[in-house]
Amino acid sequence: MNGVEEAITQAHHQQWARVVAILTRRFGDLDVAEEAAAEAFATAVERWPADGVPTNLAAWLITTANRKAIDRLRREHKRDEKHQEAQMLSADVPPEPLGAIDDDRLRLIFTCCHPALALESRVALTLRLVGGLTVPEIARAFLVQEAAMGRRITRAKAKIKAARIPYRVPAAQELPGRVSAVLAVLFLIFNEGYLASSPHTDPVRHELTAEAIRLARLLRVLLPQDGEVAGLLALMLLTEARRTARVSATGELVTLEEQDRGGWDPALIADGHQLVRERLAAAAAGVAPGRYQILAAINAVHTDARDVRDTDWSQIVALYDQLVRIDDSPIITLNRAIAVAELDGPDVALAAVERLENKLTGYHPYHATRADLLRRLGRSQESRVAYDRAIALTANTAESAYLIRRRNQLR
Amino acid sequence: MQYLISVIDDKGNPGSTDRQPAISAFNERLMADGHWVFAGGLADTDAATVIDNRGERAVFSDGPFVESKEYLAGVWVWEAPDLDVALRLATEASKICDRKVEVRPFL
Numbered sequence: 001m002n003g004v005e006e007a008i009t010q011a012h013h014q015q016w017a018r019v020v021a022i023l024t025r026r027f028g029d030l031d032v033a034e035e036a037a038a039e040a041f042a043t044a045v046e047r048w049p050a051d052g053v054p055t056n057l058a059a060w061l062i063t064t065a066n067r068k069a070i071d072r073l074r075r076e077h078k079r080d081e082k083h084q085e086a087q088m089l090s091a092d093v094p095p096e097p098l099g100a101i102d103d104d105r106l107r108l109i110f111t112c113c114h115p116a117l118a119l120e121s122r123v124a125l126t127l128r129l130v131g132g133l134t135v136p137e138i139a140r141a142f143l144v145q146e147a148a149m150g151r152r153i154t155r156a157k158a159k160i161k162a163a164r165i166p167y168r169v170p171a172a173q174e175l176p177g178r179v180s181a182v183l184a185v186l187f188l189i190f191n192e193g194y195l196a197s198s199p200h201t202d203p204v205r206h207e208l209t210a211e212a213i214r215l216a217r218l219l220r221v222l223l224p225q226d227g228e229v230a231g232l233l234a235l236m237l238l239t240e241a242r243r244t245a246r247v248s249a250t251g252e253l254v255t256l257e258e259q260d261r262g263g264w265d266p267a268l269i270a271d272g273h274q275l276v277r278e279r280l281a282a283a284a285a286g287v288a289p290g291r292y293q294i295l296a297a298i299n300a301v302h303t304d305a306r307d308v309r310d311t312d313w314s315q316i317v318a319l320y321d322q323l324v325r326i327d328d329s330p331i332i333t334l335n336r337a338i339a340v341a342e343l344d345g346p347d348v349a350l351a352a353v354e355r356l357e358n359k360l361t362g363y364h365p366y367h368a369t370r371a372d373l374l375r376r377l378g379r380s381q382e383s384r385v386a387y388d389r390a391i392a393l394t395a396n397t398a399e400s401a402y403l404i405r406r407r408n409q410l411r
Numbered sequence: 412m413q414y415l416i417s418v419i420d421d422k423g424n425p426g427s428t429d430r431q432p433a434i435s436a437f438n439e440r441l442m443a444d445g446h447w448v449f450a451g452g453l454a455d456t457d458a459a460t461v462i463d464n465r466g467e468r469a470v471f472s473d474g475p476f477v478e479s480k481e482y483l484a485g486v487w488v489w490e491a492p493d494l495d496v497a498l499r500l501a502t503e504a505s506k507i508c509d510r511k512v513e514v515r516p517f518l
Contacts, residue, residue: 116498163494163516164412164492166493
């Protein structure tokens, strides 16, 4: 990749959500904002190689997108005078007073996560408009068809426009009721960054993990007493702390077991542990922890161990038991089984994993986990078949490199 | 922006009946705050007639256009700046008239 291409890719990662958010504020229309942002990036692809990369990328992109939006509204003016007048009118209205926090992206997230939208639509729309993910990437994250996901996003945008869902961070008294959908969305954005689902991106998309953490920190300022906000932030920090140790120099995924723990980020781990301790104190005082707090605690146990052999697996399994009681999803059960393998052996874990086959047959970690357990039990033939399934289902380049090597090591 | 608020009753599980004084007080508040455009209760669906004059001649049929346990018992039309305001009022309205309500924007 040459310098200009790299600058454009970087700018897309860092500025997409901001450009969409600012244009949404100005024009009050998600479609106009999204299309103008896309046109601005297309113009950058055309112009930057010849003109050079502008010094202030954000300003260039926002100005260009603004012009594109106005051009588009003028074109529509010729088709539909009334509609266009309304649009231009709203463009001239000064921005409404800011909510509790002056952050355009957070406003965009709360708009996308409005309770009048179905939960799946909230998540999909946020990933699209804030995370800048493509429809195929979102469809993969949800294990659904692209066409269905496209329709869901279109319908959600149409409802925001027709029912006039406002573009703002809700008032303080509305916040607690709206935050759980926002947390779900931030976690999905983070996960897409941590294990990208597309073969056409870096296997780890730091810009997405960084953005999810930045937004979670902002939420924590808004809701300092919310245990799940603290829990999710801790979970992200403790996961992010291991990011650089997770992909080898040759671009292969390195599992938690094989990671060089000296490469973990001690500052992020200290921050994450501090938050987990805070939540443990609250739990001791009788506040029942939610799923993010439990997941954060599991990651705190992992990051406490200086060597994988020192990991307190019984503590991890106990935490998973607690988690299963509030969320008995097959993915949680699968992750619990991975810990059970360390505590009770791969045969016990395999029995638990295989009970999930119907529910997780399209989910590559299911096949990768099963492959690993079969390998440890010496059932090489079956393990090879399971590795093949996992390899076929993952699009992450680092992960397939890892799985292929493990498969080829089988005797 | 105007919103239609449909009051939904259920023949199998009707709401309590005498909500009129509370609804009147709520309507006065809607008027004072500039949200009230129109409101009205509807007679039972037994009193409905459906007319279809798309063919050669008009056909009249007795009863509502859709047969279900749930039916439209009344409507409000409100003026509100955005959906959040309409939803806040509708949340109150549902409590006050002891029925489900649907909020739908006019085009």
